[in-house]
Amino acid sequence: MTNARAVFVTPVEPARTGNGLAMRMGLFLSALSRFATVDVIIVPVVAGQTGGSLIEAVGARRHVVPTHDFIDTRYSLLMRMHDPNMRLAAFRAYGRPSLSSGLSPRVLDSIAGIIRDCKPDMLHVGRSYLSEVVTLAPAGAVATLDLDEDDLSNFKSQAALARRQGDGDRADWLVQEGCACDMMIERFGHMFHRVFIASDRDARLLSRRRPAMAFTRIENAVDTPSRPLRRDDGSTLLFVGALGYAPNSEGLLWFAEQVLPRLKAMRAGVPRLLIAGAGARRELLALSRHSRIRLLGRVEDLSRLYAQATLALAPMRSGGGTRIKLLEAAAYGVASVFTEAAAEGLEWPLDAGGWRAGDARDFATACLAALENPAERRRRAMTARHWIRRRHARDHIVCTLAGTLKATLQRG
Secondary structure, eight states, X not given: OOSEEEEEEESSOOOSXXXXXXXXXXXXXXXXXXXXXXXXXXXXXXXXXXXXXXXXXXXXXXXXXXXXXXXXXHHHXXXXXXXXXXXXXXXXXXXXXXXXXXXXXXXXXXXXXXXXXXXXXXXXXXXXXXXXXXXXXXXXXXXXXXXXXXXXXXXXXXXXXXXXXXXXXXXXXXXXXXXHHHHHHHHHGGGOSEEEESOHHXXXXXXXXXXXXXXXXXXXOBOOOSSOOOOOOSOEEEEESOTTSHHHHHHHHHIIIIIXXXXXXXXXXXXXXXXXXXXXXXXXXXXXXXXXXXXXXXOSOHHHHHHXXXXXXXXOOSOOSOOHHHHHHHHTTOOEEEEHHHHTTOOXXXXXXXXXXXXXXXXXXXXXXXXXXXXXXXXXXXXXXXXXXXXXXXXXXXXXXXXXXXXXXXXX
């Protein structure tokens, strides 16, 4: 089909680098633009980066539908309840995840108006919590959905950590968030012609609960510079990610409070920690009081940061999906230290990418081993880099995804 028209509804500005969710959305935007004229509707229900140039670079048009002042009334009312048990009961009755509360009738009307004006042949939706938008697709349009990950597994992982920390109310809420995301798939998943997922692990989990649905795996991808610069001082740690995402912020606080003091006791000289990402909350902002920790906010050119980095960190203790930050670090020739939770969904060879670690002592020991062994750092980073160039190279995956989307459109 030539001169196809596509509308892409996304919760964040698509990008080539930086925020993992934005990078995932960027894959689909790049793929759609290879065979269609694309209108991007940004429904900013999640905190993330703003701006960027990918939309303009691919010749797409941007539409932003504000949600902050138009939250669904039922959700606003339940959030005013003071009793946590009553609030949770009302949330269960609400039947939607909190991120879907941005899809109020007024917001849905705005999205519907843009879709009507665009007259798309294809409607692509990013993430389960926006899947209701499929009801706005014009007759005859082909609809596709990218789940990215299994949200139920993700939220249950966060809930388990909250319960271990003694916060049962938060744990119960997080479980319901995951169940509500799963309900959205049950209600709207059958209306999509194709549903995408990032990893085999998440596809298996979803298939057990939704055996009637088929899931197409499209792995996450990163740009792979031909010759990444390496100018590190042997003592610089780097974290890149959306700081408004709870597993990221919790993991960083855990690293600063539990791991860094242990590393300091093991090693002469405290390494500096650079943190790149938008959306830092008060607890994270307080880390900047530490003389060796710098919060950089959103960084446009991450290549310079990766050139300075001795070691990348992925200290998340909950969450799900495939951590793009590990792929990107390896693409730039930087080894990582990461938890088992951070490595879920990755299928690279043993020891590739860096060092896996468990508790705070293990993580500190792994950081020490990595910092003191530059040759081993390079070997592990290069093993992962070669793997990524074969399995996660952005141009290759965009080409594959474009072919799949175009074939889905042609079959109708």
